[in-house]
Amino acid sequence: MAFPTRRQDTSRDPLNDARKLVGADPIDAQLGAVAAKLVEKIASTKNWEAPAPTKIPGTEQYHYLTAPRLIREPLRGPLAEQGQWAQGPDHERLVMVGWSSSHLGLSFYTDGNELVLSCGNGDISFIGYSRIHAGRVVWKELPGAHLNDAGDVLDGDNVIVASAADVGPQGISVHVAHNGNYNGYQTEYYHLRTTHDRVKGQEVETGTVLGHIGTKNEPKRLFLALTFSNGGTPTNVVCSSLIRNCFPEGTDSTNAPAELQQLNFGGTSGWKRLVAGTVSSFLLTTNRSTDMQNVNGDSVAATQAQHTAQVAQTLAQQRKLNLEASAKLQQAGLIVRDAMTYDFEKGLWMIGNVENGPH
Numbered sequence: 001m002a003f004p005t006r007r008q009d010t011s012r013d014p015l016n017d018a019r020k021l022v023g024a025d026p027i028d029a030q031l032g033a034v035a036a037k038l039v040e041k042i043a044s045t046k047n048w049e050a051p052a053p054t055k056i057p058g059t060e061q062y063h064y065l066t067a068p069r070l071i072r073e074p075l076r077g078p079l080a081e082q083g084q085w086a087q088g089p090d091h092e093r094l095v096m097v098g099w100s101s102s103h104l105g106l107s108f109y110t111d112g113n114e115l116v117l118s119c120g121n122g123d124i125s126f127i128g129y130s131r132i133h134a135g136r137v138v139w140k141e142l143p144g145a146h147l148n149d150a151g152d153v154l155d156g157d158n159v160i161v162a163s164a165a166d167v168g169p170q171g172i173s174v175h176v177a178h179n180g181n182y183n184g185y186q187t188e189y190y191h192l193r194t195t196h197d198r199v200k201g202q203e204v205e206t207g208t209v210l211g212h213i214g215t216k217n218e219p220k221r222l223f224l225a226l227t228f229s230n231g232g233t234p235t236n237v238v239c240s241s242l243i244r245n246c247f248p249e250g251t252d253s254t255n256a257p258a259e260l261q262q263l264n265f266g267g268t269s270g271w272k273r274l275v276a277g278t279v280s281s282f283l284l285t286t287n288r289s290t291d292m293q294n295v296n297g298d299s300v301a302a303t304q305a306q307h308t309a310q311v312a313q314t315l316a317q318q319r320k321l322n323l324e325a326s327a328k329l330q331q332a333g334l335i336v337r338d339a340m341t342y343d344f345e346k347g348l349w350m351i352g353n354v355e356n357g358p359h
Contacts, residue, residue, distance in 0.1 A: 075242060088254050120178045120187070123179070129172045146194040241255075
């Protein structure tokens with residue numbers, strides 16, 4: 001069996017030893033096939049480097065054109081995936097305006113007064129509102145920020161802090177700094193009417209209610225932006241494929257999987273999914289996404305060696321178990337006329353023909 005490699009010295013690859021162990025054994029051969037897919041997938045990302053932000057033409061702003069940190073799957077959408085606007089193949093919510101250099105986020109259709117939900121686990125990093133000051137928009141932190149029917153901004157004690165005429169175009173906003181596999185990413189929710197008594201620093205989970213949608217000027221539109229920070233100023237990210245959404249007129253999370261760099265073994269049968277899932281879990285528990293951020297090539301190569309060694313260990317262990325089973329058959333004095341075979345599609349052992357031998 002040929003194991004795929006990429007810019008790798010095969011003479012020092014521990015998987016070569018595992019290949020020698022495989023031989024003609026059908027079970028080990030099947031294991032090797034799954035391992036080969038995994039190695040190929042790892043090789044495709046082992047030299048991955050975090051992209052640098054790109055300057056937006058005609059401005060002093062920057063954005064990331066691709067994911068600055070690898071993620072396993074998109075963040076969830078900011079609205080309940082039900083109702084007339086859940087038009088994606090898996091009920092993703094419909095977007096009216098997609099991401100562009102002049103529209104740095106996604107504008108979702110809503111029915112008005114809908115609940116706005118956190119796209120992932122994390123902590124609330126900002127609650128406040130935009131205000132027009134000296135002809136420019138500035139942001140003010142305000143715990144308990146909400147609007148009255150006239151469009152004025154009130155604080156948690158229901159005191160008016162800004163009249164509707166002074167409120168900026170994006171109204172009230174809540175930001176969530178995510179953690180785990182999405183560490184460094186931040187989702188920002190705009191055009192809110194309430195903030196549901198949330199406070200800065202509060203821990204939230206995927207689907208936690210952040211507030212209600214609906215301002216006086218934008219009663220049925222939710223604007224969502226995605227930023228990334230590596231400890232500095234948050235930088236906007238092209239989020240078309242990184243947040244669950246449906247945008248038939250352009251790129252969305254249903255038609256741009258290549259940007260996600262997900263581990264995907266495709267249509268494998270039951271036991272193969274188990275083996276693949278075990279090895280995949282090993283990769284994920286090492287926080288590959290986090291580890292690969294801001295590391296040099298040597299560090300990535302070392303991590304890659306650890307991963308391939310784990311695959312080799314899995315193959316060697318399976319081979320050992322097979323040999324032990326064979327030895328027990330011989331000790332029992334059995335003659336195998338027709339060996340048992342394993343049906344990988346059904347996940348069952350098929351009984352062969354075994355007779356007692358001479359003692």
